[in-house]
Amino acid sequence: MQPTPLSTASDIAANRRVWTFVERHGLLLVGISPIVANLIGSAFNILYNQQQIWPILSVAQRERFDLCWQLFNLLVYPIAVACWAAPLVWLRSTHRALLVGDKVEESTLVSAQRLVINLPWWILIVAGVSWFICIPVFPAALAMVPGKLSPVVVGHLITSFVTASLIAITHSFFAVELVSQRALYPVFFRQTSMANVPGAVPLSITARGILWALSAVVSPIVSLVLILLVQDPQHHSPAFGLAVGVVAIAFGLTTAWMLSKLIAVPVRQLRDASMRVSDGDLDVRVNLQRADDFGPLIEGFNTMVQGLQERERLQETFGRHVGQEAARQILQQGEGLVGNEQEITVMFVDVRNFTAHSSTHSPQEVVSALNIFFRLAVETIESHGGMVNKFLGDGFMALFGIGTQQTNHAFQAVRAAQQLFQSLEIVSEELEQVGWPGLQIGVGINTGSAIVGSIGSPKRLEYTAIGDTVNVASRVESLTKTLGHSLLITENTRHYLPEELSCIPVPPQTVKGKGEPLRISAIAEK
Structure with a gap:
């Protein structure tokens, strides 16, 4: 039993006893x-000889x-078996070492992998020589008998040996390949690639496909054609010719089944994995x-998925530092300013x-309180479609409407600010536990x-927003310290808000960098 192509570590562990x-x-x-293919080929050959050849000798x-x-x-078969077994015997020591986890010399391992x-x-050569040598040997032996050889x-x-050999040789090839893939490949290529x-x-x-054609198409056709060409009216039986065709076709279908295991299985597994x-x-x-054409394809697919996984992990980690939306924007823009x-x-x-507060508390207490606040702030801002662009020591800058066609980003920013004030009450106990009860904030929006x-130098970039809009928002936030209001917005922001949203007029304020008083x-807060 082989592990399923999409198996996880637990699935493979469950199959370890069988494996x-x-x-x-x-x-x-x-x-x-x-063995099975050659025994059946031999049985067919014997039956053919008894039915068609023995009566006319x-x-x-x-x-x-x-x-x-x-x-x-007595002579050829033992030699053939010895030739087939020789490489398997040579592989035994390397196979045993790999099973127990012993280190194998690199050159020896490569030679063993090549042989596997x-x-x-190798079975194609051994079986082919063993079978096809019968074609000249048996007629030659009969020709040496006194009398004319018909x-x-x-x-x-020729018909008997060609039919039996095509069936036995092709099935032997596919059988060895199938069993090698299941039994030897996981051992010899556990730590290395087959490519x-x-x-x-x-x-x-x-x-x-050519080998399949030899077994499923050529073999039955050649068998039937040869039977027709060597018909003997006295001994020929149409039923036997039909039997030969049925047997050959049956073996052809068996070859097709083995071929489906070798081709359809990886195709299906790659399809399921891609889905x-x-x-x-x-x-x-x-x-x-x-080790065939599917090897590089499977290896390339797994490498691709691993790359996608690494890219997702990188984007997730990157997003924690610059914000998920900023990470997506940066990846879409690529490199450059x-x-x-x-x-x-x-x-x-x-x-x-x-x-x-910092002067009367330890740095650890200050950082713990800020982490509670920043965690709350990020969740609140992102839940309203914004992004925390940068942390500014004891505060932060958030952007709304980045990379979207969103037209209500001003309203979303105001709603996020109101929820932020409400959420501070929810985490008041946490803040009190770290020594900062009643933490207060000021918010300015423009x-x-x-x-x-991405702005900066080619060696160091920062994803941010720059312009008078940003400067004014910073100035408005500073006004919250003197005007007695914790949430202030500019007239530009007020223009995008619904009429039903209650606003408290504040006298125009003079701010740094602006020649005229700013209408806010x-x-x-709730």
């Missing part, structure tokens, strides 16, 4: 994986035929080890009596045009 068995006996499982030819297949099985990927080709016998022998292993020749999708990513799940990974003129509302907030964006209004 441990498969991994520990992986070499044995790979070694026996081609002479007594002497039958004796030679029996002697030939006995010697062949190339195992399907061309029909030769034709049937670009020197000397490895993974089967491409195109080559896989989960589109839904916002960046923890998904495709846990498949493939960028500033655009926008109609915004600027809010300045200042904590009252900060200097006096609306107008400002340059908003006070708003109730």
Whole structure:
């Protein structure tokens, strides 16, 4: 059982018992994986010989035929088995070391990885030579028997061996590849990538299609054509030809099933994973080890998702420092000095009596109180569509209407300020516990045009707003200390507010930087 492609750590842990068995006996499982295909191919070959060839042989030819297949099985098959087992035996020490976590020399590990990927080709060579050598050997052995060897016998022998070999060889290839992927790849490529292993020749999708065609298309067609070409009216049975076609087609379908496991499974898993990513799940990974065309694709997909996850984490961390909206704006603008003129509302907030309180309390107590206040302020400002742009020691500057088509940002700023005053009462007990009961603030709000964006030098940028609108908002906040009102707004802001919002007229005030007195209004804190 293989872990699901979208499995989490807990899913994989739940499957460890099964995987441990498969991994520990992986070499044995790979070694026996081609047996079934070759046994069925041999059974087909024997049945064909008994039905089609044995009846048309002479007594002497039958004796030679029996002697030939006995010697062949005694000599060639053991050699073929030894050739197939040799690389598996060589892999045993490396396999065992990797299972127990021992360190393996780099050159040895690379050689083992290359061999694991190339195992399907090795069984293709071993099985191919073992089967196709029968084609010249058996006719030659029968030709040495006194008497004429009928061309029909030769034709049937070729038909028998070609059909059986195509079935056995292609199925052996796919069987070894499937079992290797499940049993050996997780062991030999647990810490390394399968991409670009020197000397490895993974089967491409195109080559896989060709092999499938050999088993599912060429094999049955060739078998039936050869049977038709070597018909013997005295011994030919149409039913046997039909049986040959059915058997060949059945094996072709089996090959198609194995091919679907090798191609459809990774395609489906990549599709499901991409859908989960589109839904916002960046923890998904495709846990498949493939050395073919899907290997780089899967590795690239996982790298991409990891990059997206890192980007989200970076944006989240970045947003904690500059504000989520500012982070989005900066990422959209990219690098460089960028500033655009926008109609915004600027809010300045200042904590009252900060200097006096700091002189009688420890820095830790002061910071604890400010953290409570700033946490409350950020939540309140952002809940009304604004962003805290910068902290100013004992206060902060907030911007409303940044990067949006929002036309009611002035009203949202006023509502945020009123809620901020109300929320201070909610956290009054927390503030009292850290030594600052009755913390008071002053708020100044102004609306107008400002340059908003990344401003500074190429080596050090700051996302902020600059302009007379910002300066006036700061001056208005300073007036709260002398006018006896904690929330003041300019006439520009008042212009955007609904008529039903009650404002308290305040005499025009002269502020630094403005030649004419500034028209302002006070708003109730609740």
